[in-house]
Amino acid sequence: MRKLAPGRLVLATHNAGKVREIGALLTPFGMDVVAAGDLGLPEPAETEDSFAGNALIKARAAAARAGLVALADDSGLCVDALDGAPGVYTADWAETPEGRDWLLAMTKVEHLLAAQGPGASRAAHFVCTLALAWPDGETAVFEGRCAGSLTWPPRGDRGFGYDPVFVADGMDATFAEIDPAEKHRISHRAAAFAKLTAACLEDRL
Amino acid sequence: MRKLAPGRLVLATHNAGKVREIGALLTPFGMDVVAAGDLGLPEPAETEDSFAGNALIKARAAAARAGLVALADDSGLCVDALDGAPGVYTADWAETPEGRDWLLAMTKVEHLLAAQGPGASRAAHFVCTLALAWPDGETAVFEGRCAGSLTWPPRGDRGFGYDPVFVADGMDATFAEIDPAEKHRISHRAAAFAKLTAACLEDRL
Numbered sequence: 206m207r208k209l210a211p212g213r214l215v216l217a218t219h220n221a222g223k224v225r226e227i228g229a230l231l232t233p234f235g236m237d238v239v240a241a242g243d244l245g246l247p248e249p250a251e252t253e254d255s256f257a258g259n260a261l262i263k264a265r266a267a268a269a270r271a272g273l274v275a276l277a278d279d280s281g282l283c284v285d286a287l288d289g290a291p292g293v294y295t296a297d298w299a300e301t302p303e304g305r306d307w308l309l310a311m312t313k314v315e316h317l318l319a320a321q322g323p324g325a326s327r328a329a330h331f332v333c334t335l336a337l338a339w340p341d342g343e344t345a346v347f348e349g350r351c352a353g354s355l356t357w358p359p360r361g362d363r364g365f366g367y368d369p370v371f372v373a374d375g376m377d378a379t380f381a382e383i384d385p386a387e388k389h390r391i392s393h394r395a396a397a398f399a400k401l402t403a404a405c406l407e408d409r410l
Numbered sequence: 411m412r413k414l415a416p417g418r419l420v421l422a423t424h425n426a427g428k429v430r431e432i433g434a435l436l437t438p439f440g441m442d443v444v445a446a447g448d449l450g451l452p453e454p455a456e457t458e459d460s461f462a463g464n465a466l467i468k469a470r471a472a473a474a475r476a477g478l479v480a481l482a483d484d485s486g487l488c489v490d491a492l493d494g495a496p497g498v499y500t501a502d503w504a505e506t507p508e509g510r511d512w513l514l515a516m517t518k519v520e521h522l523l524a525a526q527g528p529g530a531s532r533a534a535h536f537v538c539t540l541a542l543a544w545p546d547g548e549t550a551v552f553e554g555r556c557a558g559s560l561t562w563p564p565r566g567d568r569g570f571g572y573d574p575v576f577v578a579d580g581m582d583a584t585f586a587e588i589d590p591a592e593k594h595r596i597s598h599r600a601a602a603f604a605k606l607t608a609a610c611l612e613d614r615l
Contacts, residue, residue: 312521315563319513323565357562358520360528 206404207343209274211235217267217277219248222365226389227276230398234406241267241275256281256293257346260336268338280333280393282367284355286326287317295366308359311370315357327355329371333393335401347404349396364388411609412548414479416440422472422482424453427570431594432481435603439611446472446480461486461498462551465541473543485538485598487572489560491531492522500571513564516575520562532560534576538598540606552609554601569593 214231216224219242228238241248249266251259256279263277281295291298291310299310318325330352337345352374359369361381368380373391380388389395419441421429426445433443446453454471456464461484468482486500496503496515504515523530535557542550557579564574566586573585578596585593594600 308521308524312517312524315520316513316517319517319563323563325563358524358528358530 206345207339209234209236209337209405213237213239213273215239215241215244215246215267215271215273215275217241217246217263217275223278226394227278231276234402239273241271244271246270251279251293254293256332256334257336257348259293260334260346261338261344264336264338264344265342268340272340274340275338277336277338278333278394278397279336280331282314282371283330283332284314284318285328285330286321287314290317292332299366307366307369311359311367314355314367314370318355329353329355331367331371331393333397335397337401337405345401345404347397347400349393349398349400351391351393351396411550412544414439414441414542414610418442418444418478420444420446420449420451420472420476420478420480422446422451422468422480428483431599432483436481439607444478446476449476451475456484456498459498461537461539462541462553464498465539465551466543466549469541469543469549470547473545477545479545480543482541482543483538483599483602484541485536487519487576488535488537489519489523490533490535491526492519495522497537504571512571512574516564516572519560519572519575523560534558534560536572536576536598538602540602542606542610550606550610552602552605554598554603554605556596556598556601 214236216227216238218224224240231238246267249262251262253259253262260277260279264275267275267277281292283289283292296305298313299305299307301309318327330350333349335347353372355370356372356379357370361369361379363385364381371380419436421432421443423429424447429445436443451472454467456467458464458467465482465484469480472480472482486497488494488497501510503518504510504512506514523532535555538554540552558577560575561577561584562575566574566584568590569586576585
């Protein structure tokens with residue numbers, strides 16, 4: 206696997222929270238992380254129907270425009286009984302004319318599950334896909350998962366997105382109730398980063 | 411209290427289920443129940459913001475047009491944490507361009523409760539208000555309640571409306587899971603009918 210050389214890396218996200226979180230993970234490896242928004246790069250449309258497809262769109266676009274290696278993240282919640290929905294539409298389900306309403310998105314999931322009757326499986330998993338793209342066109346993709354189940358009503362005010370209804374297997378608290386450090390230890394994003402680190406960075410420490 | 415004389419009574423509802431249920435309750439008292447729809451009476455608009463107000467609109471309109479004593483029912487679910495909503499709008503919350511969707515209505519309640527956080531009270535009660543109107547303008551109103559709490563996800567395929575999420579105090583099963591005879595023994599409608607019977611029919615047995 207091609208290694209990440211120390212130096213500048215452009216993070217193909219316009220989410221300030223992700224920039225902070227991913228930046229903190231990469232800095233110890235000698236990476237100088239800069240956000241796509243800070244370079245004036247546009248956000249490409251996420252037109253694929255897979256996490257990897259969308260992450261690659263973002264990483265390739267940023268690498269080509271910035272002339273730097275780029276890292277993109279695409280992630281979401283997949284509900285077993287809904288055939289993996291909302292999946293790549295995780296954020297779309299929260300969109301309203303007034304902005305994102307995650308409670309609305311969580312309620313849509315409950316509405317669909319309730320339509321299947323009280324016996325519907327509440328199993329779900331978060332997926333995080335990280336895509337690396339080099340300016341010469343080479344790419345690499347790393348996927349992490351975190352399995353769990355959905356609870357209702359939502360609990361906790363940490364985290365974001367569907368965190369208040371997601372309970373990881375083996376836990377009682379939701380992702381919005383646990384300490385962020387604990388979440389980052391077991392999360393889908395942590396799992397994806399562990400793979401990326403092992404493949405592209407490990408010999409750096 | 412004015413008594414109900416044996417004879418014809420017009421039931422001011424266009425709901426076939428209610429006509430059957432209420433007809434069965436009144437027949438033993440010598441009442442000959444005829445539905446408003448069978449007399450060609452229109453459904454007046456329910457413009458009041460109370461169950462009693464709407465029941466009186468329906469009973470008065472039917473009594474005046476039919477020249478018979480009329481009985482109307484207005485009922486709904488009141489959720490404590492929602493200041494009594496949906497209340498008189500119980501059926502309205504289920505309206506969609508394609509007809510009534512009770513699962514949608516139940517989901518709206520969950521959405522609003524979830525917005526109050528995990529500690530929101532799930533206490534609720536069903537209310538049934540029966541209004542009698544005589545052709546001379548005299549009226550009487552009887553209200554019955556059934557206290558309980560809301561469960562999620564919905565369970566059971568009996569009953570109608572919010573029954574799959576309503577658990578009466580002291581029970582474990584929802585109104586949509588229990589035997590209809592059991593529901594009719596403890597329901598808000600039974601409580602209202604007991605009052606009506608005691609006041610207007612009891613000396614008839």
